[in-house]
Amino acid sequence: MYALIDCNNFYCSCERVFNPKLEGKPVVVLSNNDGCVISRSEEAKLLGIKMGTPAFMFEDFFNKNNVAVYSSNYTLYGDLSDRVMKTLIEFVPRLEVYSIDEAFLDLHDLPYIDLLELALKIKMSVHKRIGIPVTIGIAPTKTLAKMANKFAKKKRKDVGCFWAANDKLIDEMMDSTEVGDIWGIGAQYAKILKKNGFQTALELRNAPEEWIRVNMTVVGQRLLNELRGVPSIEWEFIIPAKKNICCARGFGILIKTKHELSEALASYAANVGEKLRRQKSCAKTINIFVQTNPFRRDDKQYMRSMTTDLPVCTNNTAMLIKYALKVLDRIYLDGYNYHKCGFLALDLIPEDQVQYSIYDAVESPKEKTISKTLDKLNKVHGKDLIRYAAQGYGKKWKLKQARLSPCYTTRIDQILKVKN
DNA sequence: TCTGGGGTCCTAGGACCC
DNA sequence: TCTGGGGTCCTAGGACCC
Numbered sequence: 001m002y003a004l005i006d007c008n009n010f011y012c013s014c015e016r017v018f019n020p021k022l023e024g025k026p027v028v029v030l031s032n033n034d035g036c037v038i039s040r041s042e043e044a045k046l047l048g049i050k051m052g053t054p055a056f057m058f059e060d061f062f063n064k065n066n067v068a069v070y071s072s073n074y075t076l077y078g079d080l081s082d083r084v085m086k087t088l089i090e091f092v093p094r095l096e097v098y099s100i101d102e103a104f105l106d107l108h109d110l111p112y113i114d115l116l117e118l119a120l121k122i123k124m125s126v127h128k129r130i131g132i133p134v135t136i137g138i139a140p141t142k143t144l145a146k147m148a149n150k151f152a153k154k155k156r157k158d159v160g161c162f163w164a165a166n167d168k169l170i171d172e173m174m175d176s177t178e179v180g181d182i183w184g185i186g187a188q189y190a191k192i193l194k195k196n197g198f199q200t201a202l203e204l205r206n207a208p209e210e211w212i213r214v215n216m217t218v219v220g221q222r223l224l225n226e227l228r229g230v231p232s233i234e235w236e237f238i239i240p241a242k243k244n245i246c247c248a249r250g251f252g253i254l255i256k257t258k259h260e261l262s263e264a265l266a267s268y269a270a271n272v273g274e275k276l277r278r279q280k281s282c283a284k285t286i287n288i289f290v291q292t293n294p295f296r297r298d299d300k301q302y303m304r305s306m307t308t309d310l311p312v313c314t315n316n317t318a319m320l321i322k323y324a325l326k327v328l329d330r331i332y333l334d335g336y337n338y339h340k341c342g343f344l345a346l347d348l349i350p351e352d353q354v355q356y357s358i359y360d361a362v363e364s365p366k367e368k369t370i371s372k373t374l375d376k377l378n379k380v381h382g383k384d385l386i387r388y389a390a391q392g393y394g395k396k397w398k399l400k401q402a403r404l405s406p407c408y409t410t411r412i413d414q415i416l417k418v419k420n
Numbered sequence: 421t422c423t424g425g426g427g428t429c430c431t432a433g434g435a436c437c438c
Numbered sequence: 439t440c441t442g443g444g445g446t447c448c449t450a451g452g453a454c455c456c
Contacts, residue, residue, distance in 0.1 A: 030442090031441090031442035031443075032442050032443065033440085033441090033442070034440080035440075035441055035442055036441060036442060038442070038443095052441085052442085053441090054440070054441040055440075055441085056439080056440035056441075057440085057441085059440090072442090098437095098438085099437080099438050100438075101438080102438080183436095183437080184436065184437080185436085186435065186436050186437080187435095187436095188434080188435060188436085189435075189436085216435095217435090217447095217448060217449070218447095218448075219435080219436080219447075219448070242444095242445075242446095243445090243446080244444090244445070244446090245444085245445090246443080246444060246445075247443090247444085248442095248443065248444080249442085249443075250441090250442075250443095253439090254439095293441090294441095295440090295441055342443095400440085
């Protein structure tokens, strides 16, 4: 059996952990740049606030309804996520961290007769220790466990756990699940499936394999197996190294000059460099893109991206910045209102497998030490304590984060004060 | 009349996930 | 004024090789 455990309205729940006044009140968390709603508490959902709605359109509505609004604070959410995962691993021999707020637990060969009892124990424990409410779904495959989790949220709200323990329960669950709500079926496939007469997961389970193969490729075939109770998605107990690492962001304001664009780009390159070093990878290729804001209909639109091979695979920030700016020189055009740019590191390889030729400028041990020290200092004191000159100083373009909560658990200067 | 076959690599685009 | 960011996998088609 597989369990999928999912933190309820995770980002909102994180904000509540350190601010209990928010309990019972509508809370929303916004995307980067305070753009869209990306997490909603139950109360906010009841008010009819939809996922992805642009915040600026709802300013008045938020005020009128006393909605607590937060900028996203990934440092805080990441740290609380780690703590949740650490609690989970105490209950099972193996777990797969699937996302910041989800994990699959391997329940095979556990001494429990009643897995629901185990689920309740886990749920209570996470709530008591971290303060985050969770929902747990248990079923014979990953896809069904995902479904069981959704089913628990919908039909077993009081317990917050559901175990699809036998055929009857599995059928009941699948009958009440629309195809579009199946893990792996997005809007496009949902449309195709409904057009061809498959409305529920139960109906899809009985679909002819050949038809699925032709219309949904091997991905669909794998899904069909999973629905039929045959596990077809591998475990990933060890988080695999990323194949691409990217940093792309819209600016807090529109920018026009290459100088400002280059500061932003250099900062994103530095961010990617840090992530590369953390996973001990080097990039062979980089891609840089710039674009205007497509929502501004009256603005002249421009977008351009360019990929280039680096002379040597590297994760050294200075090198990444140097080549990023070279590419920018080639794709920047004067006279546009730029809204976003990005830096992608592609074709990553482990840093101990980099092939040098005899003529290559190899990173010196001194440079390595500099990078390490820089990463360490920035980790403790916040992201840009130390930066390269190319990243600039004023940062007019930086993200809008008007309603950021403190990093309660990772920054000593922002720790919660009980009493002054 | 009749114009090979088998393979790899790369890229773009489409689908999905949180 | 203001509309997210960061990933994965699969397929098709073209270039190229022998």
